[in-house]
Amino acid sequence: MSKLKDQIAEIIIKAVSDTGYPVKEIFLDKPKEDKFGDLSSNAAMTLAKELKLPPRKIAEEIISRIETGNNLITKTEIAGAGFINIFVSDKCYKDELKNVLSEGINYGRSSIHSGQSANLEWVSANPTGPLHTGHGRQLCLGKAIANLLEWTGYKVTREYYYNDAGNQMNNLALSVRARYMQIFDKDFPFPQEGYVGDYVKIIAENIFAAYNDTMKDSADLDFFKKEGEKYTFDIIKKTLISLGIHHDIFFNESSLYNNSEIEQTLEAFKSKGLSYENDGAVWLKMDEEKGFDKDKVLVKSSGEPTYRLPDIAYHIDKIKRGYDLIIDIFGSDHGDTYKEVLYGVNALGYDSDKIKVIIHQMVTFKMGNESVKMSKRSDNVYYLDELINDIGADAMQFFYVMRGANTHLDFDISLAKDKSEKNPVYYLQYAHARICGILRNADEVFPSYNETNVTELNTDVINSPEEMKLLKVLSDFPDEVISSAKTFEPHKIITYLNSVAENFHRFYHNNRVIDAENKELSLSRIHICLAVKQILKNGFDIIGISAPDRM
RNA sequence: GCGCCCGUAGCUCAAUCGGAUAGAGCAACAGCCUUCUAAGCUGUAGGUUACUGGUUCGAUUCCAGUCGGGCGUACCA
Known part of the structure; x- marks a missing residue:
């Protein structure tokens, strides 16, 4: 309808x-109320301010020059x-109905970014344990955002960044060995x-099953690390697959060491005079005018880089x-740190404008009125597999995505679990x-309905207010996809x-679709149903939920 | 303390670039199944958009301040 x-x-x-x-740019809004037109x-x-004339007078002069009563505009x-x-x-909307039907699964796709490429990096959990509900929002958001980008023409690379060398992994190795x-x-x-977590015990038991006691008292931490990583990554990937999430690239941080990009990045900071040594550590000078209150460590006195350096090199x-x-998705607990990374990228002369960071707020879980507390220390963790x-x-996908990312999300598990009309997912499905x-009914009564040539469909019989309103809403879909993609906000869908x-x-309540006595009207209404079905399906595809045939 | 984010109906949340009478769902109340799925529809009620100022034709939206909540504020990621 944007045409x-x-x-x-x-x-x-x-x-x-x-x-x-x-003449200025003209903004056209969709009024909230039908009586204000389309x-x-x-x-x-906006002109009134500049011209110091009454706006209604200007409006009058404008509309007197707009032709009405044609196939496009009926009234101003x-x-x-x-x-x-x-x-x-109405004719415009009836024509659009035919477009929905003829474009089918592609209705709503646009080419505003065709020929462009996008990289979306998300999930990026280190392989130290199964994904839990804290990861859920990011997972589901990223899945939907990647789809949105594709719908506007981007070629999307889905990427997962991880580090199998740092502190966290050593910790896993020590934990696995201890359980063993x-x-x-x-x-x-x-x-x-x-x-x-119990999974650590399982890893240990697997090691015992395969190696018996031969690794007993072994100081080979690397062995335990590898076993832990392998098992953990397997279950992470399984969870991702069960959600229909696929990553094109699994980017290992260590590759940045192997190809010396980290070294080069560090050298660049040094040669530009942006870093200095103090207390045996290498510090990055931060700019107070850009809101940073103190300098940050790039390389610890132990010689190990902090997360900052590889992150800058990675970007x-x-x-x-x-x-x-380039899009990153982070939880609000990373709200400050990504700014440091972008600062570093900029300081080295790279343009960070292409990098868009999406920060989502935290999620609190509750069962009805009771809040669900989670803590890693006590293994009181709600794993994503359990939630699924x-x-x-x-x-799950629906609940994680249904609200704007920038607002706290209250996830009511008992509501999501509820198989009744209370559950908002079901309203759509x-x-x-x-x-x-x-349509099953139509198969019986008018078995040849799907042989109709859409362009020749008689739309003159469509005239009830519910039909017209529905057609108007359907025609909004392409614009909705674009505006949703522009702001990376799938909840708008x-x-x-x-x-x-x-x-x-x-x-449905006001217009009988299948009427054996009136084939022409039935056919037009069946096609309205087909169009609604198509748009629901296309929308479900974007947000990442299924379209059930029966419930 | 400082930085980022948030505060909208009893609850969970929408609201286009600053637009018209701030909208949905749930909960409450009153109706609708001999006709294509009642996981639905119709109606009622529910608001000083946290508060106070400012900017202007117009503010939930922008600015300043106050209060309240979340997240940061590491030689963890």
Whole structure:
């Protein structure tokens, strides 16, 4: 429908220029209320300020130069403080219905970024344990955002960054070894900061099964690390697969050491005078004017880099790969640190404008009114696999994505689990299932309905208010995808799909679809159903949930 | 203390670039199944958009301050 919008914007621009007033960009809004028409412009109001003329007078001069009564615009009106309201002819929407049907699975895709490439890096959990519900929001957001990018034409590379060498992995190695040793000696000490999850015991038992006691008292931490990594990564990947998440690249931090990019990055800081040594550590000079209160360590006095240095090198690596857009998704606990990384990237002369960091706020879980507490120390962890098992992948995906990322999310597990009308997932899926039911019925009554040539479909019989309203909502889909993709906010798709479902259910209640006595009307309504089904399906694909045929 | 984010109906949240009477779902109340799925529909009620100022034709949106919450503030990631 954006074509229509562009057309009308042009008509207004022409009308404004005919008045002799200065022409500016014209913004067209969709008014919230139907009585204000289909599109609305505040052009007269913005001009009023500059020209010091009453906005309604300007609006009048503009609309007197807009032709109405044609196939495009039926009526124009001035309302309120000086809004120009435009009423679009039903024919436009009926034509758009045919577009939905003929474009099918591609309806809503746009080419605004075609020829461009994007890299989305997310999940990026180190292989120290299974994914848990704390990772969930990022997982589901990233999945939907990657889809959104593809729908606007980007070629998307999905990337997972991990580090199998650092502190965390040593900790895992020590934990695995301790559990292994405890098989022989119950009192063998477990590391203070060790990973207490049961999976560590399973890893130890697997080692015992394969190697018996041959690794007993072994000082080979690397062995335990590798065993731990292998097992953990396997279950992480299994979880990702069960959610339909696929990564094209698993980027190991250690490769940045092997190809000496970390060394080069460090050298670059030194040679530019951006770093200095103190207390045996290498410090990055931070700019107070950019809001940093103190300098940060790049290399610890132990000689090990902090996470900062490889992260900077990694982002430079991604920039060098030539992506047009680079996206990171982090939880709000990384809200400050990514700024340091971007600062470092910039300081070395790389353009960080292409890097877009999406920060999502934390999630709190509750069961009805009771909050669910989680702590890693006590292994009171709610693993993602458990959550999927409890509520299903669809409900999980939906709940994690249904709210804006930048607001705290209250995840009500008992609501997500609820198989009733209370559960918001079902409102959408039910609409889809309901349509499938109607179509099964149509197969019986009008078995040849799907042989209809869409372009020749008789849309003259479509005229009930529910039908027209539904067609209008359907035609918004392409714009919704674009605006959702622009701000990387998949929850907007859910908000939109809700209005599709709402208007479909209303249509269903007031308009009998299958009427054996009236084939022409039935056919047109069946095709409305097909279009709704298509848009629901396309929307579900973006947010990453399934489209059930029956419920 | 300082930095980032948030504060909207009883609850969970929407609200386009600063636009018109701030919208949904749940919960509450009142209706609708001999007709394609009642996981649905219709109606009622529910608001000083945390508070105080400012900017302007117009502020939930922008600015300043206050209060409240989350996350940071490591030679952890």
